[in-house]
Amino acid sequence: MSVQLNRMxxxxxxxxxxxxxxxAFYCDTLGxxxxxxxxxxxxxVKKIKCGDSFIKIFVPDQPPAHxxxxxxxxxxxxxxxxxxxxRNVDAVVQKCRxxxxxxxxxxxxxxxxxxxALIEDPDGNTVELMQEA
Numbered sequence: 001m002s003v004q005l006n007r008m009x010x011x012x013x014x015x016x017x018x019x020x021x022x023x024a025f026y027c028d029t030l031g032x033x034x035x036x037x038x039x040x041x042x043x044x045v046k047k048i049k050c051g052d053s054f055i056k057i058f059v060p061d062q063p064p065a066h067x068x069x070x071x072x073x074x075x076x077x078x079x080x081x082x083x084x085x086x087r088n089v090d091a092v093v094q095k096c097r098x099x100x101x102x103x104x105x106x107x108x109x110x111x112x113x114x115x116x117a118l119i120e121d122p123d124g125n126t127v128e129l130m131q132e133a
Contacts, residue, residue, distance in 0.1 A: 009052035012082050014125055017067060019046060019059035021122035026055060029099045030084075030092065030127075050084065068124035072104055081118070081126035089131035093117045 016022040026032050026048050035054065036047040043060040069076035086092060093107050096119050104126060105118035113133035118126050 007052065009054075011054045011056055012050075013056045013058060014121075014123065015058045015060065015064055016123050017063050018122055019044070019057060022046070022057045022059075023048075025099075025101065025121045026057070029096055029101065055082075070120070070124040072118070073126060081128050083128040083130055085130050085132070087131060089115050089117055089129045092129055093119065 014022070023034065023046055027034050032055070033049045034046060035049045036045075038045045038047065040058075042062075043058055046057040046059065048055040048057065073080050089107055093103060097103055101122075102120040103117065104120055105116070107115055107117045110116045110130075115131045117129045119129060120126055
């Protein structure tokens with residue numbers, strides 16, 4: 001038997017050491033909308049709308065003992081990045097650059113008709129921005 005999905009989307013959970021900085025990146029810089037703030041045992045979840053999905057930023061009451069292994073996609077095992085399929089990669093990367101976020105890989109053509117860039121959020125998580133013609 002296979003999984004029977006209720007929604008055709010995948011939500012992403014991120015643990016953040018600095019919830020305000022995470023919201024500034026995902027909402028203010030990328031322009032995604034904060035949909036809800038939910039108190040949960042041990043912290044709070046900031047639900048950010050991303051198409052049909054949500055990016056769920058968990059901000060624990062106590063700072064995490066371990067931080068993200070920085071160094072790009074191959075620096076460690078586990079979930080290393082998420083991809084946002086967008087229409088304006090050049091403009092978004094420029095906005096991220098102006099806001100001081102680390103551009104791990106600047107805009108480049110991945111293959112004909114496909115441009116990508118890799119940005120690090122304040123916690124060091126990699127966000128791939130992809131634009132297909």
